[in-house]
Amino acid sequence: MNKLLPEKQLPQILNTETLAESRLFRVESLDLEFSNGEKRTFERLRGNRPGRGAVMIVPMVDENTFALIREYAAGTHNYQLGFPKGIIDIGETPEQAANRELKEEIGMGANKLINMKSLAMAPGYSSSSMHILLAHSLYPEKLDGDEPEPLDIIHWSVNNIDELLQRDDFTEARSVAALFLAQQILKTQNDT
Amino acid sequence: MNKLLPEKQLPQILNTETLAESRLFRVESLDLEFSNGEKRTFERLRGNRPGRGAVMIVPMVDENTFALIREYAAGTHNYQLGFPKGIIDIGETPEQAANRELKEEIGMGANKLINMKSLAMAPGYSSSSMHILLAHSLYPEKLDGDEPEPLDIIHWSVNNIDELLQRDDFTEARSVAALFLAQQILKTQNDT
Numbered sequence: 498m499n500k501l502l503p504e505k506q507l508p509q510i511l512n513t514e515t516l517a518e519s520r521l522f523r524v525e526s527l528d529l530e531f532s533n534g535e536k537r538t539f540e541r542l543r544g545n546r547p548g549r550g551a552v553m554i555v556p557m558v559d560e561n562t563f564a565l566i567r568e569y570a571a572g573t574h575n576y577q578l579g580f581p582k583g584i585i586d587i588g589e590t591p592e593q594a595a596n597r598e599l600k601e602e603i604g605m606g607a608n609k610l611i612n613m614k615s616l617a618m619a620p621g622y623s624s625s626s627m628h629i630l631l632a633h634s635l636y637p638e639k640l641d642g643d644e645p646e647p648l649d650i651i652h653w654s655v656n657n658i659d660e661l662l663q664r665d666d667f668t669e670a671r672s673v674a675a676l677f678l679a680q681q682i683l684k685t686q687n688d689t
Numbered sequence: 690m691n692k693l694l695p696e697k698q699l700p701q702i703l704n705t706e707t708l709a710e711s712r713l714f715r716v717e718s719l720d721l722e723f724s725n726g727e728k729r730t731f732e733r734l735r736g737n738r739p740g741r742g743a744v745m746i747v748p749m750v751d752e753n754t755f756a757l758i759r760e761y762a763a764g765t766h767n768y769q770l771g772f773p774k775g776i777i778d779i780g781e782t783p784e785q786a787a788n789r790e791l792k793e794e795i796g797m798g799a800n801k802l803i804n805m806k807s808l809a810m811a812p813g814y815s816s817s818s819m820h821i822l823l824a825h826s827l828y829p830e831k832l833d834g835d836e837p838e839p840l841d842i843i844h845w846s847v848n849n850i851d852e853l854l855q856r857d858d859f860t861e862a863r864s865v866a867a868l869f870l871a872q873q874i875l876k877t878q879n880d881t
Contacts (some may be wrong), residue, residue: 502843505768517709519716520785521732521814522763524709527763532845535837539763540713542734548813568698571719577696614854615793616862620762621767622713625811626860645727651694660868668818670808670862677869678854687815 506532521545522527527633542623551625552595553582554610555679556603556632558652563679564603567649567666578651578664579672582627593629599632601642603650608634613678629675631682655683707742720760726761741821744864745774747871748795748801750827750844754797755871758860759800759841770843770856773863774819783820787823791824793834795842805870808863819826821867847875 512528515643523543530536556564563580569576581602585594592610600606618625643649653661658680661667715735722728748756762769773794777786784802803823810817811840836841845853849874849876853859 501859502712502759502841505759505761505841507766507768508837510766516711517714519732520716521707522714522716522734524711524714526711527762529761531761531837533838537837540711540762542714548703566723567697569695569697569721569723570809571721571733572815573700573812574699574813575811576699577809578694579812590881604823614865615767616865617762617769617858617860618862619817620767622767622770622859623764625764627862630816645700645721646723646725646832647727649694649697668807668808668809670819670866672795673806673808673866674862674869677866 505523508532508574512538517538518545538648542625544625545596549587550585551593551617551627552585552598552630553580553627553675554595554599554607554630554632555580556599556605556607556635557679557683558605558635562652563649563655564605565653565661565667566602567589567651568644576666577669578624578661578667579669582671582673584660586684591630595628595632596628597640599635600604600638600640602644602648604637604639605635606638607632608636613675613682616674617670626669629678631679655680697750700724704761705758708732710737714728732814734817736817741779742783743770743774743817744777744783744790744822745808745819745867746787746791746799746822746824747772747867747873748791748797748824748827749871750797750801752875753847754844756797756845757843757845757853757859760796760836761838766837769861770853770859771861772867774863777820783822787822787824788819791827792832793831794840796829796831797827798830799824799878800828803866803874805874808866810863819863821863821870823871847872 507528583598699722773788
């Protein structure tokens, strides 16, 4: 248990090819040879804005309350609750991107940002990765975003996390993971 | 706080068009008109195996230990730790799919499966959804999978979750969320 795991030899990439491409997405085929000699062709998805990464922020409006946004989700064609998030602009650190997104999406900046973990969306076929940050010591500052309609901002008590988890409009895996990561840190802070 | 949220009027889908397509993926453009009259074109990603959905399973090998698998992830080109998962085959319930995936990936079936929550991967641009199940009362039964090389199976203590979360090869948002969802249920079971 919790042993150091043995090193694995990565498969060799014999060839890659672009299969399909749009403004935002590129589908790539990947010819692989595994270390046991087995050959396979996988498909993977690349963002067309490589290397930039993204951020998601759990904003604490006071020590017992966090802010959620509600916005239209085109993938599922419904309104979803989740944490503010966005792409890191060129030249920004994750913390700078987080602060800008907070100003755009909830009209607040943060004096304290803690980078909790980087989460992958679906490492089996996507390179997409997101820094998950906890934001404290907020202050009012509004930047204009590019949303088609105003976002709903919803304050939620840390004492009612179960109720949030039971909602069928709070389902994004990264928001669920972010909520638990934040809860863990908040508990540690309150215990000390 | 925790108020019933007001109903939102969904944007109207004026037109959809396939922009790019491969064996596994289809990129679609979506012309939308929001209820305030604002028009936007979004891109979204559809799986080319519609409506089937997927499962991820947290398998408890005893009351204090769960099993992880380690496998090659083509999206990030590294080996990742995570929970067993897979696509629901036609005609299967989520529970049947979970049981089959467990037999293929860790050589165990489960007598007890609890459907904890459905998680979306990235609702903003994907319809992909995954049932997250907790599996108890395991018994040995092996089915052949289609993996290019044998999966590593790793047993991990529920008392060492922090160590797992700190690893940079345990990053998939759905596995992280699944771990916390399972922990929450296990705590409730142990408290009663």
